[in-house]
Amino acid sequence: MTIGAGDGRQHDNVEHSNECSICGSEYDEDAGGLKGYFGICPVTFCEWCLSSLMDMLEQLRETDMKTEEEIRERLEAIEEDERLGYPPAAVQINAPLALIQTSLGTERDTLKWVLSGGE
């Protein structure tokens, strides 16, 4: 899906990348990816990063706005999570660990991306 900027500005001459702006995965519209705009900046999200972003927005709504320090603390906690240090688990062999690793990895990449100012 592609959504335009809500402010009515035209972006016809701006090309969207076919790679996720966060993790670099290939964009797959059928899988539920999204192309849109952060302000005037074209962004592309794969289905995993999009759902992670939605989750984060949910969490932001539920709690007060996280401070940058809180984001860094969460990032540190993820990076200290020993499960991420394990060799990548195969879904067929250890599905729960594989899912946790994917989820933690995506959250880590998303938080880093947020801290970098979305570059």
Ligand SMILES: [Zn+2]
């Ligand atoms: Zn992604």
